Amino acid sequence: xxxxxxxxxxxxxxxxxxxxxxxxxxxxxxxxxxxxxxxxxxxxxxxxxxxxxxxxxxxxxxxxxxxxxxxxxxxxxxxxxxxxxxxxxxxxxxxxxxxxxxxxxxxxxxxxxxxxxxxxxxxxxxxxxxxxxxxxxxxxxxxxxxxxxxxxxxxxxxxxxxxxxxxxxxxxxxxxxxxxxxxxxxxxxxxxxxxxxxxxxxxxxxxxxxxxxxxxxxxxxxxxxxxxxxxxxxxxxxxxxxxxxxxxxxxxxxxxxxxxxxxxxxxxxxxxxxxxxxxxxxxxxxxxxxxxxxxxxxxxxxxxxxxxxxxxxxxxxxxxxxxxxxxxxxxxxx
Amino acid sequence: xxxxxxxxxxxxxxxxxxxxxxxxxxxxxxxxxxxxxxxxxxxxxxxxxxxxxxxxxxxxxxxxxxxxxxxxxxxxxxxxxxxxxxxxxxxxxxxxxxxxxxxxxxxxxxxxxxxxxxxxxxxxxxxxxxxxxxxxxxxxxxxxxxxxxxxxxxxxxxxxxxxxxxxxxxxxxxxxxxxxxxxxxxxxxxxxxxxxxxxxxxxxxxxxxxxxxxxxxxxxxxxxxxxxxxxxxxxxxxxxxxxxxxxxxxxxxxxxxxxxxxxxxxxxxxxxxxxxxxxxxxxxxxxxxxxxxxxxxxxxxxxxxxxxxxxxxxxxxxxxxxxxxxxxxxxxxx
Numbered sequence: 239x240x241x242x243x244x245x246x247x248x249x250x251x252x253x254x255x256x257x258x259x260x261x262x263x264x265x266x267x268x269x270x271x272x273x274x275x276x277x278x279x280x281x282x283x284x285x286x287x288x289x290x291x292x293x294x295x296x297x298x299x300x301x302x303x304x305x306x307x308x309x310x311x312x313x314x315x316x317x318x319x320x321x322x323x324x325x326x327x328x329x330x331x332x333x334x335x336x337x338x339x340x341x342x343x344x345x346x347x348x349x350x351x352x353x354x355x356x357x358x359x360x361x362x363x364x365x366x367x368x369x370x371x372x373x374x375x376x377x378x379x380x381x382x383x384x385x386x387x388x389x390x391x392x393x394x395x396x397x398x399x400x401x402x403x404x405x406x407x408x409x410x411x412x413x414x415x416x417x418x419x420x421x422x423x424x425x426x427x428x429x430x431x432x433x434x435x436x437x438x439x440x441x442x443x444x445x446x447x448x449x450x451x452x453x454x455x456x457x458x459x460x461x462x463x464x465x466x467x468x469x470x471x472x473x474x475x476x477x478x479x480x481x482x483x484x485x486x487x488x489x490x491x492x493x494x495x496x497x498x499x500x501x502x503x504x505x506x507x508x509x510x511x512x513x514x515x516x517x518x519x520x521x522x523x524x525x526x527x528x529x530x531x532x533x534x535x536x537x538x539x540x541x542x543x544x545x546x547x548x549x550x551x552x553x554x555x556x557x558x559x560x561x562x563x564x565x566x567x568x569x570x571x572x
Numbered sequence: 573x574x575x576x577x578x579x580x581x582x583x584x585x586x587x588x589x590x591x592x593x594x595x596x597x598x599x600x601x602x603x604x605x606x607x608x609x610x611x612x613x614x615x616x617x618x619x620x621x622x623x624x625x626x627x628x629x630x631x632x633x634x635x636x637x638x639x640x641x642x643x644x645x646x647x648x649x650x651x652x653x654x655x656x657x658x659x660x661x662x663x664x665x666x667x668x669x670x671x672x673x674x675x676x677x678x679x680x681x682x683x684x685x686x687x688x689x690x691x692x693x694x695x696x697x698x699x700x701x702x703x704x705x706x707x708x709x710x711x712x713x714x715x716x717x718x719x720x721x722x723x724x725x726x727x728x729x730x731x732x733x734x735x736x737x738x739x740x741x742x743x744x745x746x747x748x749x750x751x752x753x754x755x756x757x758x759x760x761x762x763x764x765x766x767x768x769x770x771x772x773x774x775x776x777x778x779x780x781x782x783x784x785x786x787x788x789x790x791x792x793x794x795x796x797x798x799x800x801x802x803x804x805x806x807x808x809x810x811x812x813x814x815x816x817x818x819x820x821x822x823x824x825x826x827x828x829x830x831x832x833x834x835x836x837x838x839x840x841x842x843x844x845x846x847x848x849x850x851x852x853x854x855x856x857x858x859x860x861x862x863x864x865x866x867x868x869x870x871x872x873x874x875x876x877x878x879x880x881x882x883x884x885x886x887x888x889x890x891x892x893x894x895x896x897x898x899x900x901x902x903x904x905x906x
Contacts, residue, residue: 240765240766240782240783240785240802240876241765241842242765242805242808242838242842242843242845242846242877242878243804243805243842243845244804244805244806244845245804249841249842249845250841252805252844252845252848252849253841253842253844253845253848254844255848256843256844256845256846256847256848256849256851256866257844259847259848259851259861259864260844260847260851260864260866261864293841294839294841296839296840296841296844297840301840316841431574431575431576432574448574449574451574468574470577470578470579471576471577471578471586472578474576502837502839502840503836503837503839503874503876504576504874505628505630505836505837505871505873505874506630506631506635506836506868506871507583507584507587507627507628507630507650507873508575508576508577508583508587509576509590510586510587510588510590510591510594510630511576511577511578511583511586511587511590512576512590513590513593513594514586514587514589514590514593515586515590517590517593517594527593530593530594530595532590532594532900534840534868537839537840539839539841540837540838540839540876542574542837542874543576544576564904566866569903569904570898570903570904570906571906572904572905
């Protein structure tokens with residue numbers, strides 16, 4: 239294992255110190271609880287947005303904390319859910335009197351811990367908490383750490399769009415409904431060319447042959463649909479886009495945000511090659527691309543591979559997508 | 573070789589189509605000449621900024637085209653200089669009557685081709701062209717494809733700062749002087765944990781042992797200072813920061829933009845671990861960090877590793893750094 243780290247046990251601790259040092263203009267970090275906060279949290283009268291999960295998916299979630307997106311992100315160990323104490327601390331700290339939304343990717347540990355935190359926060363301080371779970375991955379029904387579909391790329395788009403709505407001062411019920419709508423209209427699927435190595439494990443999570451790829455891989459390297467011999471980008475794009483299009487389904491006349499995401503170890507050059515193929519497939523299906531996003535936004539350490547997310551949008555969702563955002567990972571309009 | 577590509581010969585062509593599809597709101601692409609343009613180029617009365625180089629370093633340079641940065645970027649084959657015809661086309665197309673600045677990384681092919689293009693552009697159309705060469709890499713004096721120091725990370729910072737100055741309508745001489753000042757005050761050094769594979773070659777550019785790293789690596793995998801056994805991030809940071817600090821030199825009371833750059837295959841989590849160490853070393857040296865940048869901005873395909881760039885800044889450089897920019901790779905204020 240070759241990594242730019244100190245002791246493998248200190249990776250998350252050290253990275254949080256780096257995030258704080260690099261972004262102290264916008265963020266603050268509670269090192270004891272391992273929570274990254276928007277600097278001005280809690281914002282009076284605004285619904286507080288809390289997310290979090292295992293580390294190793296950066297910039298998700300800590301890189302999406304800031305004006306127009308999250309108020310707090312709880313960082314677990316690499317690929318390990320944060321614990322309820324972290325989520326309770328975050329919930330209390332971002333409660334500006336309008337309640338708190340938990341945005342939870344559908345993995346058993348995350349769901350269970352966020353549920354417990356929501357109950358305890360309500361009992362402790364009377365904070366009103368609503369949870370929304372993302373489950374946009376069409377690859378498999380159940381998986382290693384998930385009952386039901388996994389929450390993946392749509393989480394990025396949801397945090398942006400719902401963050402904009404919260405910034406407008408909308409009440410908790412509306413913000414939660416919007417989050418459910420975004421999750422309901424979003425679908426994703428990914429593939430891996432290589433595994434990744436969790437620092438504490440010291441060896442690759444799984445093995446792939448010299449010319450194999452894993453279709454439908456999870457963001458922790460969980461098995462997907464099948465292992466296949468590698469094919470050109472054009473065919474890889476079809477293997478991702480077709481199951482997505484057929485699932486919602488998306489069709490002629492629909493407008494989408496098209497998101498080609500890198501898993502962490504794939505060059506941007508290749509992501510643009512993939513985006514070209516995805517855009518052509520959408521064109522053939524009569525689907526209009528309203529907005530696009532290409533880059534590494536929900537990663538799996540140094541895994542090579544990519545995922546495609548489509549989110550069906552109306553004018554309102556596009557307006558919220560375009561609204562100002564100021565986070566380390568996504569920034570525009572400010 | 574496992575990559576998300578079609579025919580290895582078509583990688584750049586396909587990626588340019590993807591860039592056009594994803595960013596047609598801001599950019600246009602001349603596919604015959606393989607030049608990416610700011611959509612509204614030429615801008616009347618503004619100095620036109622042209623850069624370019626081998627592909628495989630994305631987002632550099634094509635991802636830095638847009639308002640507040642470059643007017644055009646010429647894309648060569650992977651790790652191969654663009655040809656003078658591309659640069660001539662770009663120079664003519666961005667000439668808004670105030671002349672054109674060529675921003676050239678110091679590699680023999682790039683320097684020679686940009687020189688020829690500048691001469692031909694002047695002879696052909698009378699366009700006034702000034703070239704500024706970046707050579708900020710302190711690792712080695714000469715290298716595989718370079719006489720003198722290599723141009724690396726400072727190029728990103730220079731394109732941003734000089735782009736802001738050109739946007740203000742400053743004349744060519746001033747813009748060029750500013751570019752030279754930025755290059756003169758910037759220093760960089762990098763390291764690699766792994767090699768990368770050029771698609772047309774099909775095999776890794778170089779080999780590193782299981783626990784080795786290359787100190788002072790170039791952005792095409794050119795040899796650096798030495799191969800050493802891997803050490804913790806804290807020590808890696810010192811091996812990069814100390815030669816940089818000693819070279820300008822930077823010292824007590826200096827203010828810098830501190831830039832920790834990923835080579836393409838290193839997780840953001842690790843880049844923040846490195847940033848933490850770099851920030852501590854700067855603190856000990858009495859150097860103040862005015863602004864920071866952490867992420868993959870000048871890459872080497874899927875190489876694992878990082879580089880550190882320091883740029884000594886005054887209030888004016890910070891103001892230009894903070895000015896609005898709207899490119900796929902860097903965006904704020906718009």
